[in-house]
Amino acid sequence: MPPKRSAPAKVSAAATKRKRTEGSTSAASTNNNSADDQSELQARFIALLSQPEHQKGITNSTLKAHFGSDYTNLVPIINELTRSSKLTMSKMNTGGTAEVSFSLITEEEATKLEGLDAPSKMVYRVIESSGDKGIWTVDVRAQANIPQGTLTKIFKQLETRRLIKPIKAVTAKTKKLYMLYDLTPAKEITGGPWYSEYEFDHEFIAELRNFILMCVRRMNGGHGTGNGVTLKQIADKMTQANVSRVKLTLEEVQQLVQTLAFDYLIEQRGVTEEGEALFVAARKVTTMSEFGWWDVLDPDFHFRRVRFEDGVVLSPHEPHHHS
Numbered sequence: 001m002p003p004k005r006s007a008p009a010k011v012s013a014a015a016t017k018r019k020r021t022e023g024s025t026s027a028a029s030t031n032n033n034s035a036d037d038q039s040e041l042q043a044r045f046i047a048l049l050s051q052p053e054h055q056k057g058i059t060n061s062t063l064k065a066h067f068g069s070d071y072t073n074l075v076p077i078i079n080e081l082t083r084s085s086k087l088t089m090s091k092m093n094t095g096g097t098a099e100v101s102f103s104l105i106t107e108e109e110a111t112k113l114e115g116l117d118a119p120s121k122m123v124y125r126v127i128e129s130s131g132d133k134g135i136w137t138v139d140v141r142a143q144a145n146i147p148q149g150t151l152t153k154i155f156k157q158l159e160t161r162r163l164i165k166p167i168k169a170v171t172a173k174t175k176k177l178y179m180l181y182d183l184t185p186a187k188e189i190t191g192g193p194w195y196s197e198y199e200f201d202h203e204f205i206a207e208l209r210n211f212i213l214m215c216v217r218r219m220n221g222g223h224g225t226g227n228g229v230t231l232k233q234i235a236d237k238m239t240q241a242n243v244s245r246v247k248l249t250l251e252e253v254q255q256l257v258q259t260l261a262f263d264y265l266i267e268q269r270g271v272t273e274e275g276e277a278l279f280v281a282a283r284k285v286t287t288m289s290e291f292g293w294w295d296v297l298d299p300d301f302h303f304r305r306v307r308f309e310d311g312v313v314l315s316p317h318e319p320h321h322h323s
Helices: 013-049 060-083 107-112 118-129 137-144 148-160 202-218 231-241 250-262 293-297
Strands: 087-094 097-104 164-169 172-180 266-271 277-281 285-287 306-308
Touching: 013 060, 013 097, 060 087, 060 097, 087 118, 118 137, 118 148, 118 172, 137 148, 137 172, 148 164, 202 231, 202 250, 202 266, 202 277, 231 250, 231 277, 250 266
Parallel strands: none
Antiparallel strands: 087 097, 164 172, 266 277, 285 306
């Protein structure tokens, strides 16, 4: 008689339920671990972008080098932060090559850009990247890759919201530049204190030169008999007299002094113990004998005997450059 086959073991409903529960728990645990990993990765990403050296952005290549194999997991994080207006993407020039870079958006800035569509935000970022030098409208169009008609509307929208402003450069007055509304244009754009309404202000400069010359003469006894005045003393006198419509830096005062030196109106006479240059009124020169303009062509013209008003005499063959 053939042996009886044993009936297949019946799996109880309770056991089946237990297995399903264990499987669900395992899947949930895996999902939780994955979520924790993403949260940790996002925290690392934000911490990296918050570092001072990355305030203006961090390039894609830097992210790859920093995160290694975790880099691919940054994609959903970057997308989510961008959608929630917490992250912006732009182009950064590194070694002459434009590369994608990322930077965090502050809450204040997010509020400022609230309601702008993606093209408008892109135009804002392009203009922002130009800093205090501004950017030509043609370059904005090239970088943002937006049709001119749409770009014109975006410019108007951003101007109305006082996010950007149009400016002109002294070197190209017909070109229209844009920069962020709250920034002050760089001196390369405005021409600095020597320009007014994009024109070189000859009258203003002449007034400052005359004041400096008067200061140098008076502070040296009228005829250069003193020891000389320093650049800082001249600048302090100009500030006290309030002769300039704008605040001048020491470097700008030095530029004015140099123009007077080039015109032989003042000259340097030694230095102070601290090494500061001392300036006096230049000595006028008269020749000992008359000469015609053709004598200037003589190779020995600069080696003639000359006499200064204060009695100083330069002998023949002694170089003198005041003549």
